[in-house]
Amino acid sequence: MQQTPLPRPTKKRSVRQVHLYAPRPAQAELHGKLKRFNVLVAHRRFGKTVFCINELIARAAASKAREPRYGYVAPLLTQAKDIAWTYLKRFTAPIPKITVSETELWVELPNGARIRLYGADNPDRLRGLYFDGVVLDEYAQMSPHVWPEIVRPMLADRAGWALFIGTPMGRNHFHALYDRATRDDDWLAARFPASSTRILPEVELAAAQRAMSPEQFAQEFECSFSAGVPGAYYATLLDVAERDGRLSRVPWEPRLPVITAWDLGIGDATAIWFAQLVGSEIRIIDYFEASGVALGHYVKHLDSLPYVYGEHLLPHDVAVRELGTGTTRLETLRQLGVRAKVLKASALEDGIEAVRALLPRCWFDAEKCARGLDALRLYRRGFDAKQNTFSTRPLHDWTSHAADALRYLAAGLPPLPKPWIERPQPVEYDPMKW
Structure with missing residues (x-):
């Protein structure tokens, strides 16, 4: 199907002609190269947000569509407001007859085009909308389902465009998207390490290199997807699992029960791991996550799978009574036929060590557990910018649900036989036998 060409601003209408925005050479070149779908990997202080906001303004100003709508999506709505809202107002200020909504964070141009800020921390707020164009800034920090399940369908009927931009955070969904873009003619893939853009002075890069670990510098300034995520709890162990071939195809064994471990969110995502025990091995065969739905949705999903279930491991707070109904989620699940085992409360730090x-x-099924594995790789300690140090507590974001559910799996599984603990043996597993 032939796609409608994307409108490009003419010199007469281009908001870029406003002297408030003077793009750097790399930015100016990039503005002219963009395709319908674009993945841009750029170092810190490249000017990503300024670039994105001015691209949105230029496209919006040139649009001749009916009621055009454009979006800027950041990992958090507060982040979008703190970083992008000031830029959006500043660079649209010279345009006559604009309308600004401080409460809903949008600016409307004289042609009716509206640019609005959103947060990926509440992606369901986007459902039902449409976009003529959208920017996803720091996509590596967003949940992997935001693009394929929510934002991509919003572009379909308007042949809308998308621009992903950010700094790497390991080999996660942002890396997968960049890799796809390098092999697809409809996509633009561009990478801007600090050593090639020359935006930052050499003396400043040298000072940053002395103050940061090699992994941090490689990730933040040289745009390396291979560098470890600073503060990550499980990334190194998952790298070892990948090298050992334990992130592969792990088939379901029908003769063995499937154990599930749940993290039940309240007004948030719920995550479920599916595992089978085979001797000393733990085969994690599946992962499921959803949000904004009732408990019955998860039970229906479990019933739709061919597995024969053993125990369902649930966190201790599942037995707390809800104020609205007076019942517990444990009672609701048992009424729906879930045979649940409620775990005792334990310290978060102990749970992380157990994982x-x-x-x-x-062993993880790499395809069925892809979203959960992305979350585990990025599950990390929070960072205190004022103290310039990592927190002792995890950062609570979209990765927390999968990580918490795995903690419950570690807490609920039976202990290994003592001889195995004293004399561990290498695991040999041939998927072709199953």
Whole structure:
């Protein structure tokens, strides 16, 4: 199907002619190269947000569509407001007869085009809308389902365009998207390490290199997807699992029960891991996550799978009574036929160590568990910018649900036989036997 060409601003209408925005050479060149779908990997202080906001303004000003709509999506709505809202107002200020909504964070241009800020922390707010164009800034920090399940359908009927931009955070969904873009003629893939853009002075890069670990510098300034995510709890162990071939195809064994471990969100995502025990091995065969739905949705999903279930491991707070109904989620699940085991409360730090001890025994189905694995790779400690140090507590974001559910799996599984603990043996697993 032939696509409608994307409108490009003419010199007469281009908002870029406003002297408030003077693009750097790399930015100016990039503005002219963009395709319908674009993945741009850029170092810190490249000017990503300024570039994105001015691209949105230029496209919006040139649009001749009916009620055109454009979006800027950041990982958090507060982040979008703190970083992009000031830029959006500043660079649209010279345009006559604009309308600004401080409460809803949008600017409307004289031609009716509206640019609005959103946060990926509440992606369901986007459902039902349409976009003529959208920017996803720092996509590596967003949930992997935001693009394929929510934003991409919003572009379909308007042949809308998309621009992903950010800094790497390991080999996660942002890396997968960049890799796809390098092999697809309809996509633009561009990478801007600090050593090639020359935007930052050499003396400043040298000072940053002395103050940061090699992994941090490689990730933040040289745009390396191979560098470890600073503060990550499980990334190194998952790298080992990948090298060992334990992130592969892990088929379901019908003769064995499937154990599930749940993290139940309240007004948030719920995550479920599906595992089978085979000797000392833990085969994690599936992962499911959803949000904004009732408990019955998860039970229906479990019933739709061919598995024969053993125990369903649930966190201790599942037995807390809800104020609205007076019942517990445990009672609701049992009424729906779920045979649940409620775990005792334990310290978060102990649970993280239990997962670290568990991962060397785990095999993951790389395809079915892809979203959960992305979350585990990025599950990390929070960072205190004022103290310039990592927190002792994890950062609570979209990765927390999968990580918490795996903690419950580690807490609920039976302990290994003592001889295995004293004399661990290498695991040999041939998927072709199953």
